[in-house]
Amino acid sequence: MCCKVSIILPTYNRGFIIGDCLKSVITQTYDNWELIIADDGSNDNTEDIIKGLSKNNQKIIYYKNSQNLGLPGNRNKAIKEASGHVVFFIEDDMVLRADCLENLVKTYELLSKQGEKIGAICPSLITQISYNTSQRGVLNHVRDSRNDDLEKSPCIIDKKTGLIYRNFSPKFNGIIIVEDCHSCSLYPKEIFEKIQYPENIYTGNYIGEESEMNIRLRKMGYNLYFQPKAVMNHFVQENGGCRLPLYKWSYYFIRNHSLFLARNYSYKFVYMESFFLFYILRTVVSFSFLSLNKQPKK
Template sequence: MKALVSIITPLYNSEAFIGETIKSILNQTYTNWELLLIDDFSTDNTISIVNDFIFKNENIKLITNETNQGAAISRNKGIMAAKGDYIAFLDADDLWKPEKLDKQIAFMQNQDCDVCFCSYEQIDEFGKPLNKLVKALPILSYKKYLKSNYIGNLTGIYNAKKLGKITSPNLRKRQDWLLWLNAIKASGKPAKSVQESLAFYRVHKNAMSSNKIALLKHNYWVYKKGLGFSTLKAIYSMLIFLWEHFFVKKKQTITLRKK
């Protein structure tokens, strides 16, 4: 029997996208999975939409927060409840291609890989292609990953059977970066990627990543609070981050020809 994959999806007022996101999981060619949806005290129609799917699919489960607690705590609740040999993540507005799990799990097993990610494409709020491909690095060491967040969270999978349950530090933003840093560190070897694009990342007009001041602040706290660096070391790491983010990592985003 194929290994069980636990998929973690935090929710907060996600009625506009969650149905499409769940359908992209139901369409997976890899069928041995469980979906753990963690609702962070939504005030819209999210839970009603989710319950319609749960009624028809016993491998979809809902966990609810009694107050709004943030993405990190919600994600961690899902991780701790997960029963899978592998843990994967998909945010409530992103999508997977049907062969996503099949190809990555096979790759991890064939390559003896504990942490795996893949390339992905960008879409807008309406699901329209933005003709941008974010190309995954073939191999990603802890040292390289420390310089910038090279793993799209919607693409990442780690082997929980070997590494144990790796959770997110409780920071407001960039928790996923720290989670994958910890996973690579626990593995003791670099993460590897499937070079093929297997997912769609939804870009919102008012996304935080477009705010350069917010980018600086939240990434500084990754080094200072998340990793416990001294102020001087955190500032030095930020200078390296800025160079990596704007002059090196930028090359990983490729403009595709319009179809």
């Protein structure tokens, strides 16, 4: 395999966790890569940690933005620095299994030889959460409601609400064509000559930005693939990055998804937005009812 991979790692105030991510990149079984770390103006010890671990490693490129660009803008800036055949986005609270990159590149080269029009390839994502919040409780409640469907497919787009449910589990077998990929996926570098992450549109928690790009790729005739043999662990953190308090996260979730519907579903937006707002109301009522029933009786 001779395919060079440009790994792009946006980060912001994650000095306490980014070291584990860097070590997992450095120890990959596939070694034809460069790592571009795009620091979006951190004011903690992120820079010191990175420089300490990347000392004398010419494959690691680090720069720090003078002002915070936000996640989409930071990614787009980093793409311009990439020199690889493919671009692989990762996040600072993720740890790659040693053969993650190797499996992704093998899949890319296999599909390329078969003449497939590759938009993106996403790895398995194992999520581990060490804290409890109302936000996380709501998300778990919503996902549990679609468990039966997600056992059969790693990604479901609800046709009424446009909401995307994901279960990119390593339990699936073989390469699977999917409707959407998660944000840590591998893309051919050449597609970024035609498309880029939408900037200054999705804000706050940035929900919708990667899905809009993936939908546009599918409309252009590209396929999205899932390779369950490539595995990443996501150690979800309470602080840093794009984490927000529940009330802010909820506002941006509704705002961003409404924009996502308006920008990507044309006239269908009228009824999909109605279904989405009804879904929000039903979820809040359902979750509140379950939470009250779980409270210990006095």
